[in-house]
Amino acid sequence: MNGTSSAGALTGSSAWRRLLTVRTPAHARSVGLVERSDGTWCWDGPATAAATDLVARYLPLCLAGPRLAFAQLGQSVDGFIATRTGDADYVTGDEDRRHLHRLRALADAVLVGAGTAVSDDPRLTVRACEGAHPVRVVLDPHGRVPADRHVFTDGSAPTLWLVGPDGRPPHLVAEGVTVVWLPDREAFAPQRLVEVLNRRGLGRVLVEGGGVTVSRFLHAGALERLYVTVAPVLLGDGVPGLRFDGPDVMRAARRPPLRRAFLGEDTLFEFDLTVPTGPIDPTSPTSPTGQ
Ligand SMILES: NC(=O)c1ccc[n+]([C@@H]2O[C@H](COP(=O)([O-])OP(=O)(O)OC[C@H]3O[C@@H](n4cnc5c(N)ncnc54)[C@H](OP(=O)(O)O)[C@@H]3O)[C@@H](O)[C@H]2O)c1
Structure with missing residues:
Protein backbone atom coordinates (compact mmCIF):
# COMPACT_ATOMS: atom_id res chain seq x y z
CA MET A 1 0.00 0.00 0.00
CA LEU A 63 0.95 21.80 17.69
CA ALA A 64 2.76 24.71 19.38
CA GLY A 65 0.50 27.28 17.75
CA PRO A 66 0.51 29.61 14.78
CA ARG A 67 2.88 32.11 16.42
CA LEU A 68 6.14 31.05 17.98
CA ALA A 69 9.84 31.67 17.70
CA PHE A 70 12.26 28.78 18.04
CA ALA A 71 16.00 28.51 17.59
CA GLN A 72 18.54 25.86 16.68
CA LEU A 73 22.31 25.72 17.11
CA GLY A 74 24.79 22.90 16.53
CA GLN A 75 27.81 23.11 18.78
CA SER A 76 30.92 21.31 19.99
CA VAL A 77 30.96 19.80 23.47
CA ASP A 78 32.99 22.83 24.58
CA GLY A 79 30.35 25.29 23.36
CA PHE A 80 31.53 26.53 19.94
CA ILE A 81 29.39 26.74 16.78
CA ALA A 82 32.33 27.19 14.39
CA THR A 83 36.13 27.12 14.48
CA ARG A 84 38.11 30.28 15.21
CA THR A 85 38.23 30.96 11.43
CA GLY A 86 34.42 30.78 11.26
CA ASP A 87 34.29 27.34 9.60
CA ALA A 88 31.05 25.54 10.56
CA ASP A 89 31.06 22.99 7.75
CA TYR A 90 29.90 20.82 9.55
CA VAL A 91 29.86 20.91 13.33
CA THR A 92 27.19 18.22 13.66
CA GLY A 93 26.39 15.20 11.50
CA ASP A 94 23.92 14.26 8.75
CA GLU A 95 21.05 13.46 11.09
CA ASP A 96 21.24 16.90 12.67
CA ARG A 97 21.31 18.48 9.21
CA ARG A 98 18.11 16.58 8.37
CA HIS A 99 16.63 17.73 11.70
CA LEU A 100 17.52 21.36 10.88
CA HIS A 101 15.86 21.10 7.47
CA ARG A 102 12.75 19.64 9.12
CA LEU A 103 12.66 22.66 11.46
CA ARG A 104 12.89 24.93 8.40
CA ALA A 105 10.02 23.03 6.78
CA LEU A 106 7.87 23.62 9.88
CA ALA A 107 8.67 27.36 9.93
CA ASP A 108 7.16 30.26 7.98
CA ALA A 109 10.44 32.21 8.21
CA VAL A 110 14.07 31.35 8.90
CA LEU A 111 16.20 34.17 10.28
CA VAL A 112 19.99 34.59 10.48
CA GLY A 113 22.29 37.34 11.69
CA ALA A 114 24.64 39.32 9.45
CA GLY A 115 27.66 37.31 10.68
CA THR A 116 26.22 34.04 9.41
CA ALA A 117 25.08 35.53 6.10
CA VAL A 118 28.60 36.91 5.54
CA SER A 119 30.57 33.91 6.70
CA ASP A 120 28.47 30.89 5.63
CA ASP A 121 26.54 32.25 2.63
CA PRO A 122 23.71 29.80 3.52
CA ARG A 123 20.78 29.06 1.20
CA LEU A 124 18.34 28.45 4.09
CA THR A 125 16.13 26.24 1.92
CA VAL A 126 14.62 22.81 2.65
CA ARG A 127 16.67 20.18 0.84
CA ALA A 128 17.31 17.29 3.24
CA CYS A 129 13.61 16.44 3.64
CA GLU A 130 10.31 17.14 1.95
CA GLY A 131 8.72 20.54 2.67
CA ALA A 132 8.25 24.10 1.46
CA HIS A 133 11.05 26.66 1.78
CA PRO A 134 10.40 29.29 4.47
CA VAL A 135 10.81 32.99 3.80
CA ARG A 136 14.46 33.90 4.45
CA VAL A 137 15.26 36.80 6.78
CA VAL A 138 18.65 38.48 7.19
CA LEU A 139 19.28 40.82 10.15
CA ASP A 140 21.68 43.38 8.81
CA PRO A 141 21.43 46.64 10.82
CA HIS A 142 24.52 48.15 9.16
CA GLY A 143 23.87 46.87 5.65
CA ARG A 144 27.19 45.04 5.64
CA VAL A 145 26.10 41.77 4.03
CA PRO A 146 27.24 41.63 0.38
CA ALA A 147 24.46 41.55 -2.20
CA ASP A 148 25.93 38.48 -3.90
CA ARG A 149 24.84 36.06 -1.13
CA HIS A 150 22.70 33.07 -2.17
CA VAL A 151 19.70 34.36 -0.21
CA PHE A 152 19.73 37.57 -2.26
CA THR A 153 20.45 36.02 -5.66
CA ASP A 154 19.29 32.41 -6.04
CA GLY A 155 15.54 33.15 -6.19
CA SER A 156 14.69 29.85 -4.43
CA ALA A 157 12.45 31.57 -1.87
CA PRO A 158 11.49 35.12 -0.91
CA THR A 159 14.01 36.98 1.25
CA LEU A 160 13.52 39.89 3.66
CA TRP A 161 16.65 42.00 4.17
CA LEU A 162 16.19 43.87 7.47
CA VAL A 163 18.39 46.96 7.47
CA GLY A 164 18.86 49.87 9.89
CA PRO A 165 18.82 53.59 9.02
CA ASP A 166 22.58 53.73 8.38
CA GLY A 167 22.60 50.57 6.25
CA ARG A 168 23.49 50.78 2.56
CA PRO A 169 22.00 47.87 0.63
CA PRO A 170 21.92 48.28 -3.17
CA HIS A 171 19.05 50.31 -4.58
CA LEU A 172 18.22 47.53 -7.01
CA VAL A 173 17.74 44.09 -5.54
CA ALA A 174 16.78 40.83 -7.26
CA GLU A 175 13.16 39.77 -7.65
CA GLY A 176 11.90 38.12 -4.48
CA VAL A 177 14.16 40.20 -2.23
CA THR A 178 12.47 42.89 -0.13
CA VAL A 179 14.53 45.43 1.79
CA VAL A 180 12.77 46.35 5.04
CA TRP A 181 14.12 49.56 6.57
CA LEU A 182 13.83 49.64 10.35
CA PRO A 183 13.88 53.15 11.84
CA ASP A 184 16.31 52.74 14.74
CA ARG A 185 18.24 50.34 16.95
CA GLU A 186 15.19 49.69 19.17
CA ALA A 187 13.33 48.30 16.17
CA PHE A 188 15.87 45.44 16.16
CA ALA A 189 14.83 44.28 19.62
CA PRO A 190 14.03 40.55 19.17
CA GLN A 191 10.36 40.83 20.23
CA ARG A 192 9.83 43.73 17.84
CA LEU A 193 11.46 41.76 15.02
CA VAL A 194 9.10 38.84 15.69
CA GLU A 195 6.17 41.30 15.56
CA VAL A 196 7.40 42.69 12.23
CA LEU A 197 7.46 39.17 10.80
CA ASN A 198 4.10 38.24 12.34
CA ARG A 199 2.51 41.30 10.71
CA ARG A 200 3.74 39.96 7.37
CA GLY A 201 1.95 36.65 8.02
CA LEU A 202 5.11 34.88 9.17
CA GLY A 203 3.96 33.44 12.49
CA ARG A 204 6.42 30.59 13.01
CA VAL A 205 9.98 31.90 13.06
CA LEU A 206 13.12 29.73 13.17
CA VAL A 207 16.18 31.65 14.44
CA GLU A 208 19.02 29.68 12.89
CA GLY A 209 22.11 31.48 14.12
CA GLY A 210 24.65 32.43 14.70
CA GLY A 211 25.52 32.57 18.36
CA VAL A 212 25.09 36.33 18.79
CA THR A 213 21.64 36.32 17.21
CA VAL A 214 20.27 33.30 19.06
CA SER A 215 21.74 34.60 22.35
CA ARG A 216 20.00 37.97 21.88
CA PHE A 217 16.66 36.30 21.19
CA LEU A 218 17.11 33.98 24.18
CA HIS A 219 18.17 36.75 26.54
CA ALA A 220 15.25 38.94 25.43
CA GLY A 221 12.78 36.14 26.24
CA ALA A 222 11.69 36.06 22.59
CA LEU A 223 12.02 32.28 22.13
CA GLU A 224 9.45 29.62 23.00
CA ARG A 225 11.71 26.67 22.15
CA LEU A 226 15.44 26.14 21.84
CA TYR A 227 17.15 23.22 20.11
CA VAL A 228 20.87 22.69 20.78
CA THR A 229 22.64 19.76 19.17
CA VAL A 230 25.93 18.83 20.82
CA ALA A 231 28.53 17.04 18.72
CA PRO A 232 31.24 14.90 20.32
CA VAL A 233 34.01 17.17 19.08
CA LEU A 234 36.42 19.42 20.98
CA LEU A 235 37.38 22.74 19.38
CA GLY A 236 39.17 24.52 22.24
CA ASP A 237 38.50 27.89 20.63
CA GLY A 238 36.09 29.27 18.05
CA VAL A 239 32.83 31.18 17.51
CA PRO A 240 30.85 30.97 20.76
CA GLY A 241 27.34 29.55 20.85
CA LEU A 242 25.00 30.84 23.57
CA ARG A 243 26.30 33.76 25.62
CA PHE A 244 24.32 35.98 27.99
CA ASP A 245 24.61 37.45 31.46
CA GLY A 246 24.70 34.32 33.56
CA PRO A 247 24.12 33.87 37.29
CA ASP A 248 26.80 34.07 39.96
CA VAL A 249 25.87 30.74 41.45
CA MET A 250 24.76 27.43 39.96
CA ARG A 251 21.59 27.35 42.02
CA ALA A 252 20.41 30.42 40.11
CA ALA A 253 21.02 28.88 36.66
CA ARG A 254 18.07 28.41 34.32
CA ARG A 255 17.08 24.78 33.90
CA PRO A 256 14.12 24.75 31.50
CA PRO A 257 12.23 21.50 30.97
CA LEU A 258 13.99 19.51 28.28
CA ARG A 259 13.77 16.48 26.03
CA ARG A 260 16.82 14.62 24.75
CA ALA A 261 17.33 12.55 21.61
CA PHE A 262 20.28 10.93 19.88
CA LEU A 263 20.94 12.03 16.30
CA GLY A 264 23.65 9.61 15.19
CA GLU A 265 26.71 10.50 17.27
CA ASP A 266 25.19 13.83 18.32
CA THR A 267 22.81 14.61 21.18
CA LEU A 268 19.84 16.92 20.65
CA PHE A 269 18.54 18.97 23.60
CA GLU A 270 15.11 20.54 23.13
CA PHE A 271 14.28 23.16 25.76
CA ASP A 272 10.73 24.32 26.46
CA LEU A 273 11.14 28.01 27.29
CA THR A 274 7.44 28.65 27.87
CA VAL A 275 7.65 27.32 31.42
CA PRO A 276 8.94 30.04 33.82
CA THR A 277 12.22 28.92 35.40
CA GLY A 278 13.37 31.71 37.69
CA PRO A 279 16.27 31.42 40.09
CA ILE A 280 15.82 28.81 42.82
CA ASP A 281 14.64 30.33 46.10
CA PRO A 282 17.11 29.08 48.77
CA THR A 283 14.54 29.60 51.53
CA SER A 284 11.94 27.40 49.82
CA PRO A 285 11.24 24.17 51.72
CA THR A 286 11.55 22.27 48.42
CA SER A 287 14.94 23.80 47.64
CA PRO A 288 17.85 21.29 47.87
CA THR A 289 19.45 23.28 50.72
CA GLY A 290 16.32 24.82 52.16
CA GLN A 291 16.08 22.40 55.12
N1 LIG B 1 26.78 25.59 14.16
C1 LIG B 1 25.69 26.31 13.97
O1 LIG B 1 24.58 25.92 14.33
C2 LIG B 1 25.82 27.65 13.29
C3 LIG B 1 24.65 28.28 12.84
C4 LIG B 1 24.77 29.53 12.25
C5 LIG B 1 26.01 30.13 12.14
N2 LIG B 1 27.13 29.47 12.57
C6 LIG B 1 28.44 30.14 12.54
O2 LIG B 1 28.34 31.26 13.37
C7 LIG B 1 29.21 32.29 12.92
C8 LIG B 1 28.44 33.57 12.89
O3 LIG B 1 27.82 33.76 14.14
P1 LIG B 1 27.99 35.07 14.98
O4 LIG B 1 27.48 34.80 16.35
O5 LIG B 1 29.38 35.58 14.85
O6 LIG B 1 27.07 36.12 14.19
P2 LIG B 1 25.51 36.11 13.81
O7 LIG B 1 24.70 35.81 14.99
O8 LIG B 1 25.29 35.33 12.58
O9 LIG B 1 25.34 37.64 13.39
C9 LIG B 1 25.44 38.61 14.39
C10 LIG B 1 25.16 39.96 13.79
O10 LIG B 1 23.83 40.00 13.26
C11 LIG B 1 23.26 41.25 13.55
N3 LIG B 1 22.21 41.03 14.55
C12 LIG B 1 21.84 39.86 15.10
N4 LIG B 1 20.82 40.04 15.95
C13 LIG B 1 20.55 41.35 15.95
C14 LIG B 1 19.61 42.16 16.62
N5 LIG B 1 18.68 41.66 17.43
N6 LIG B 1 19.66 43.48 16.41
C15 LIG B 1 20.54 44.00 15.57
N7 LIG B 1 21.45 43.29 14.89
C16 LIG B 1 21.44 41.99 15.07
C17 LIG B 1 24.38 42.12 14.09
O11 LIG B 1 25.02 42.66 12.96
P3 LIG B 1 26.07 43.88 13.05
O12 LIG B 1 27.32 43.26 13.57
O13 LIG B 1 26.19 44.38 11.66
O14 LIG B 1 25.48 44.88 14.01
C18 LIG B 1 25.21 41.07 14.80
O15 LIG B 1 26.53 41.44 15.09
C19 LIG B 1 29.72 31.84 11.57
O16 LIG B 1 31.06 31.39 11.72
C20 LIG B 1 28.83 30.67 11.20
O17 LIG B 1 29.55 29.71 10.47
C21 LIG B 1 27.04 28.26 13.15
Whole structure:
Protein backbone atom coordinates (compact mmCIF):
# COMPACT_ATOMS: atom_id res chain seq x y z
CA MET A 1 0.00 0.00 0.00
CA ASN A 2 1.18 3.55 -0.76
CA GLY A 3 3.16 5.08 2.17
CA THR A 4 3.55 1.77 3.98
CA SER A 5 6.39 -0.69 4.34
CA SER A 6 6.19 -4.24 2.94
CA ALA A 7 4.82 -5.25 6.37
CA GLY A 8 2.00 -2.68 5.98
CA ALA A 9 3.41 -0.16 8.49
CA LEU A 10 3.42 3.61 7.86
CA THR A 11 6.87 4.68 6.62
CA GLY A 12 8.92 7.63 7.86
CA SER A 13 8.62 9.59 4.60
CA SER A 14 4.86 9.15 4.50
CA ALA A 15 4.58 10.11 8.18
CA TRP A 16 6.64 13.26 7.58
CA ARG A 17 4.43 14.29 4.65
CA ARG A 18 1.38 14.01 6.93
CA LEU A 19 3.03 15.89 9.82
CA LEU A 20 3.90 18.83 7.56
CA THR A 21 0.22 19.76 7.38
CA VAL A 22 -0.54 19.48 11.11
CA ARG A 23 -1.09 22.68 13.13
CA THR A 24 -4.00 21.74 15.42
CA PRO A 25 -5.20 18.61 17.26
CA ALA A 26 -8.05 18.38 14.72
CA HIS A 27 -5.47 18.31 11.88
CA ALA A 28 -3.54 15.65 13.79
CA ARG A 29 -6.63 13.43 13.98
CA SER A 30 -7.40 14.00 10.31
CA VAL A 31 -3.97 12.61 9.28
CA GLY A 32 -4.37 9.45 11.35
CA LEU A 33 -2.96 10.37 14.77
CA VAL A 34 -4.71 9.54 18.04
CA GLU A 35 -4.14 11.09 21.45
CA ARG A 36 -3.34 8.73 24.32
CA SER A 37 -4.73 9.26 27.81
CA ASP A 38 -1.35 10.70 28.95
CA GLY A 39 -1.54 13.46 26.30
CA THR A 40 1.03 11.93 23.92
CA TRP A 41 0.09 10.96 20.37
CA CYS A 42 0.64 7.92 18.17
CA TRP A 43 -0.34 6.66 14.72
CA ASP A 44 -3.69 4.91 14.56
CA GLY A 45 -2.33 1.72 13.01
CA PRO A 46 0.99 0.01 12.38
CA ALA A 47 3.93 2.39 11.95
CA THR A 48 7.66 1.95 11.42
CA ALA A 49 10.10 3.10 14.12
CA ALA A 50 10.95 6.11 11.92
CA ALA A 51 7.29 7.15 11.66
CA THR A 52 6.88 6.78 15.44
CA ASP A 53 10.03 8.81 16.20
CA LEU A 54 8.90 11.65 13.93
CA VAL A 55 5.68 12.05 15.92
CA ALA A 56 7.54 12.07 19.23
CA ARG A 57 10.08 14.64 18.03
CA TYR A 58 8.05 17.03 15.88
CA LEU A 59 4.36 16.85 16.78
CA PRO A 60 4.82 19.09 19.87
CA LEU A 61 6.33 21.74 17.56
CA CYS A 62 3.55 21.23 14.97
CA LEU A 63 0.95 21.80 17.69
CA ALA A 64 2.76 24.71 19.38
CA GLY A 65 0.50 27.28 17.75
CA PRO A 66 0.51 29.61 14.78
CA ARG A 67 2.88 32.11 16.42
CA LEU A 68 6.14 31.05 17.98
CA ALA A 69 9.84 31.67 17.70
CA PHE A 70 12.26 28.78 18.04
CA ALA A 71 16.00 28.51 17.59
CA GLN A 72 18.54 25.86 16.68
CA LEU A 73 22.31 25.72 17.11
CA GLY A 74 24.79 22.90 16.53
CA GLN A 75 27.81 23.11 18.78
CA SER A 76 30.92 21.31 19.99
CA VAL A 77 30.96 19.80 23.47
CA ASP A 78 32.99 22.83 24.58
CA GLY A 79 30.35 25.29 23.36
CA PHE A 80 31.53 26.53 19.94
CA ILE A 81 29.39 26.74 16.78
CA ALA A 82 32.33 27.19 14.39
CA THR A 83 36.13 27.12 14.48
CA ARG A 84 38.11 30.28 15.21
CA THR A 85 38.23 30.96 11.43
CA GLY A 86 34.42 30.78 11.26
CA ASP A 87 34.29 27.34 9.60
CA ALA A 88 31.05 25.54 10.56
CA ASP A 89 31.06 22.99 7.75
CA TYR A 90 29.90 20.82 9.55
CA VAL A 91 29.86 20.91 13.33
CA THR A 92 27.19 18.22 13.66
CA GLY A 93 26.39 15.20 11.50
CA ASP A 94 23.92 14.26 8.75
CA GLU A 95 21.05 13.46 11.09
CA ASP A 96 21.24 16.90 12.67
CA ARG A 97 21.31 18.48 9.21
CA ARG A 98 18.11 16.58 8.37
CA HIS A 99 16.63 17.73 11.70
CA LEU A 100 17.52 21.36 10.88
CA HIS A 101 15.86 21.10 7.47
CA ARG A 102 12.75 19.64 9.12
CA LEU A 103 12.66 22.66 11.46
CA ARG A 104 12.89 24.93 8.40
CA ALA A 105 10.02 23.03 6.78
CA LEU A 106 7.87 23.62 9.88
CA ALA A 107 8.67 27.36 9.93
CA ASP A 108 7.16 30.26 7.98
CA ALA A 109 10.44 32.21 8.21
CA VAL A 110 14.07 31.35 8.90
CA LEU A 111 16.20 34.17 10.28
CA VAL A 112 19.99 34.59 10.48
CA GLY A 113 22.29 37.34 11.69
CA ALA A 114 24.64 39.32 9.45
CA GLY A 115 27.66 37.31 10.68
CA THR A 116 26.22 34.04 9.41
CA ALA A 117 25.08 35.53 6.10
CA VAL A 118 28.60 36.91 5.54
CA SER A 119 30.57 33.91 6.70
CA ASP A 120 28.47 30.89 5.63
CA ASP A 121 26.54 32.25 2.63
CA PRO A 122 23.71 29.80 3.52
CA ARG A 123 20.78 29.06 1.20
CA LEU A 124 18.34 28.45 4.09
CA THR A 125 16.13 26.24 1.92
CA VAL A 126 14.62 22.81 2.65
CA ARG A 127 16.67 20.18 0.84
CA ALA A 128 17.31 17.29 3.24
CA CYS A 129 13.61 16.44 3.64
CA GLU A 130 10.31 17.14 1.95
CA GLY A 131 8.72 20.54 2.67
CA ALA A 132 8.25 24.10 1.46
CA HIS A 133 11.05 26.66 1.78
CA PRO A 134 10.40 29.29 4.47
CA VAL A 135 10.81 32.99 3.80
CA ARG A 136 14.46 33.90 4.45
CA VAL A 137 15.26 36.80 6.78
CA VAL A 138 18.65 38.48 7.19
CA LEU A 139 19.28 40.82 10.15
CA ASP A 140 21.68 43.38 8.81
CA PRO A 141 21.43 46.64 10.82
CA HIS A 142 24.52 48.15 9.16
CA GLY A 143 23.87 46.87 5.65
CA ARG A 144 27.19 45.04 5.64
CA VAL A 145 26.10 41.77 4.03
CA PRO A 146 27.24 41.63 0.38
CA ALA A 147 24.46 41.55 -2.20
CA ASP A 148 25.93 38.48 -3.90
CA ARG A 149 24.84 36.06 -1.13
CA HIS A 150 22.70 33.07 -2.17
CA VAL A 151 19.70 34.36 -0.21
CA PHE A 152 19.73 37.57 -2.26
CA THR A 153 20.45 36.02 -5.66
CA ASP A 154 19.29 32.41 -6.04
CA GLY A 155 15.54 33.15 -6.19
CA SER A 156 14.69 29.85 -4.43
CA ALA A 157 12.45 31.57 -1.87
CA PRO A 158 11.49 35.12 -0.91
CA THR A 159 14.01 36.98 1.25
CA LEU A 160 13.52 39.89 3.66
CA TRP A 161 16.65 42.00 4.17
CA LEU A 162 16.19 43.87 7.47
CA VAL A 163 18.39 46.96 7.47
CA GLY A 164 18.86 49.87 9.89
CA PRO A 165 18.82 53.59 9.02
CA ASP A 166 22.58 53.73 8.38
CA GLY A 167 22.60 50.57 6.25
CA ARG A 168 23.49 50.78 2.56
CA PRO A 169 22.00 47.87 0.63
CA PRO A 170 21.92 48.28 -3.17
CA HIS A 171 19.05 50.31 -4.58
CA LEU A 172 18.22 47.53 -7.01
CA VAL A 173 17.74 44.09 -5.54
CA ALA A 174 16.78 40.83 -7.26
CA GLU A 175 13.16 39.77 -7.65
CA GLY A 176 11.90 38.12 -4.48
CA VAL A 177 14.16 40.20 -2.23
CA THR A 178 12.47 42.89 -0.13
CA VAL A 179 14.53 45.43 1.79
CA VAL A 180 12.77 46.35 5.04
CA TRP A 181 14.12 49.56 6.57
CA LEU A 182 13.83 49.64 10.35
CA PRO A 183 13.88 53.15 11.84
CA ASP A 184 16.31 52.74 14.74
CA ARG A 185 18.24 50.34 16.95
CA GLU A 186 15.19 49.69 19.17
CA ALA A 187 13.33 48.30 16.17
CA PHE A 188 15.87 45.44 16.16
CA ALA A 189 14.83 44.28 19.62
CA PRO A 190 14.03 40.55 19.17
CA GLN A 191 10.36 40.83 20.23
CA ARG A 192 9.83 43.73 17.84
CA LEU A 193 11.46 41.76 15.02
CA VAL A 194 9.10 38.84 15.69
CA GLU A 195 6.17 41.30 15.56
CA VAL A 196 7.40 42.69 12.23
CA LEU A 197 7.46 39.17 10.80
CA ASN A 198 4.10 38.24 12.34
CA ARG A 199 2.51 41.30 10.71
CA ARG A 200 3.74 39.96 7.37
CA GLY A 201 1.95 36.65 8.02
CA LEU A 202 5.11 34.88 9.17
CA GLY A 203 3.96 33.44 12.49
CA ARG A 204 6.42 30.59 13.01
CA VAL A 205 9.98 31.90 13.06
CA LEU A 206 13.12 29.73 13.17
CA VAL A 207 16.18 31.65 14.44
CA GLU A 208 19.02 29.68 12.89
CA GLY A 209 22.11 31.48 14.12
CA GLY A 210 24.65 32.43 14.70
CA GLY A 211 25.52 32.57 18.36
CA VAL A 212 25.09 36.33 18.79
CA THR A 213 21.64 36.32 17.21
CA VAL A 214 20.27 33.30 19.06
CA SER A 215 21.74 34.60 22.35
CA ARG A 216 20.00 37.97 21.88
CA PHE A 217 16.66 36.30 21.19
CA LEU A 218 17.11 33.98 24.18
CA HIS A 219 18.17 36.75 26.54
CA ALA A 220 15.25 38.94 25.43
CA GLY A 221 12.78 36.14 26.24
CA ALA A 222 11.69 36.06 22.59
CA LEU A 223 12.02 32.28 22.13
CA GLU A 224 9.45 29.62 23.00
CA ARG A 225 11.71 26.67 22.15
CA LEU A 226 15.44 26.14 21.84
CA TYR A 227 17.15 23.22 20.11
CA VAL A 228 20.87 22.69 20.78
CA THR A 229 22.64 19.76 19.17
CA VAL A 230 25.93 18.83 20.82
CA ALA A 231 28.53 17.04 18.72
CA PRO A 232 31.24 14.90 20.32
CA VAL A 233 34.01 17.17 19.08
CA LEU A 234 36.42 19.42 20.98
CA LEU A 235 37.38 22.74 19.38
CA GLY A 236 39.17 24.52 22.24
CA ASP A 237 38.50 27.89 20.63
CA GLY A 238 36.09 29.27 18.05
CA VAL A 239 32.83 31.18 17.51
CA PRO A 240 30.85 30.97 20.76
CA GLY A 241 27.34 29.55 20.85
CA LEU A 242 25.00 30.84 23.57
CA ARG A 243 26.30 33.76 25.62
CA PHE A 244 24.32 35.98 27.99
CA ASP A 245 24.61 37.45 31.46
CA GLY A 246 24.70 34.32 33.56
CA PRO A 247 24.12 33.87 37.29
CA ASP A 248 26.80 34.07 39.96
CA VAL A 249 25.87 30.74 41.45
CA MET A 250 24.76 27.43 39.96
CA ARG A 251 21.59 27.35 42.02
CA ALA A 252 20.41 30.42 40.11
CA ALA A 253 21.02 28.88 36.66
CA ARG A 254 18.07 28.41 34.32
CA ARG A 255 17.08 24.78 33.90
CA PRO A 256 14.12 24.75 31.50
CA PRO A 257 12.23 21.50 30.97
CA LEU A 258 13.99 19.51 28.28
CA ARG A 259 13.77 16.48 26.03
CA ARG A 260 16.82 14.62 24.75
CA ALA A 261 17.33 12.55 21.61
CA PHE A 262 20.28 10.93 19.88
CA LEU A 263 20.94 12.03 16.30
CA GLY A 264 23.65 9.61 15.19
CA GLU A 265 26.71 10.50 17.27
CA ASP A 266 25.19 13.83 18.32
CA THR A 267 22.81 14.61 21.18
CA LEU A 268 19.84 16.92 20.65
CA PHE A 269 18.54 18.97 23.60
CA GLU A 270 15.11 20.54 23.13
CA PHE A 271 14.28 23.16 25.76
CA ASP A 272 10.73 24.32 26.46
CA LEU A 273 11.14 28.01 27.29
CA THR A 274 7.44 28.65 27.87
CA VAL A 275 7.65 27.32 31.42
CA PRO A 276 8.94 30.04 33.82
CA THR A 277 12.22 28.92 35.40
CA GLY A 278 13.37 31.71 37.69
CA PRO A 279 16.27 31.42 40.09
CA ILE A 280 15.82 28.81 42.82
CA ASP A 281 14.64 30.33 46.10
CA PRO A 282 17.11 29.08 48.77
CA THR A 283 14.54 29.60 51.53
CA SER A 284 11.94 27.40 49.82
CA PRO A 285 11.24 24.17 51.72
CA THR A 286 11.55 22.27 48.42
CA SER A 287 14.94 23.80 47.64
CA PRO A 288 17.85 21.29 47.87
CA THR A 289 19.45 23.28 50.72
CA GLY A 290 16.32 24.82 52.16
CA GLN A 291 16.08 22.40 55.12
N1 LIG B 1 26.78 25.59 14.16
C1 LIG B 1 25.69 26.31 13.97
O1 LIG B 1 24.58 25.92 14.33
C2 LIG B 1 25.82 27.65 13.29
C3 LIG B 1 24.65 28.28 12.84
C4 LIG B 1 24.77 29.53 12.25
C5 LIG B 1 26.01 30.13 12.14
N2 LIG B 1 27.13 29.47 12.57
C6 LIG B 1 28.44 30.14 12.54
O2 LIG B 1 28.34 31.26 13.37
C7 LIG B 1 29.21 32.29 12.92
C8 LIG B 1 28.44 33.57 12.89
O3 LIG B 1 27.82 33.76 14.14
P1 LIG B 1 27.99 35.07 14.98
O4 LIG B 1 27.48 34.80 16.35
O5 LIG B 1 29.38 35.58 14.85
O6 LIG B 1 27.07 36.12 14.19
P2 LIG B 1 25.51 36.11 13.81
O7 LIG B 1 24.70 35.81 14.99
O8 LIG B 1 25.29 35.33 12.58
O9 LIG B 1 25.34 37.64 13.39
C9 LIG B 1 25.44 38.61 14.39
C10 LIG B 1 25.16 39.96 13.79
O10 LIG B 1 23.83 40.00 13.26
C11 LIG B 1 23.26 41.25 13.55
N3 LIG B 1 22.21 41.03 14.55
C12 LIG B 1 21.84 39.86 15.10
N4 LIG B 1 20.82 40.04 15.95
C13 LIG B 1 20.55 41.35 15.95
C14 LIG B 1 19.61 42.16 16.62
N5 LIG B 1 18.68 41.66 17.43
N6 LIG B 1 19.66 43.48 16.41
C15 LIG B 1 20.54 44.00 15.57
N7 LIG B 1 21.45 43.29 14.89
C16 LIG B 1 21.44 41.99 15.07
C17 LIG B 1 24.38 42.12 14.09
O11 LIG B 1 25.02 42.66 12.96
P3 LIG B 1 26.07 43.88 13.05
O12 LIG B 1 27.32 43.26 13.57
O13 LIG B 1 26.19 44.38 11.66
O14 LIG B 1 25.48 44.88 14.01
C18 LIG B 1 25.21 41.07 14.80
O15 LIG B 1 26.53 41.44 15.09
C19 LIG B 1 29.72 31.84 11.57
O16 LIG B 1 31.06 31.39 11.72
C20 LIG B 1 28.83 30.67 11.20
O17 LIG B 1 29.55 29.71 10.47
C21 LIG B 1 27.04 28.26 13.15
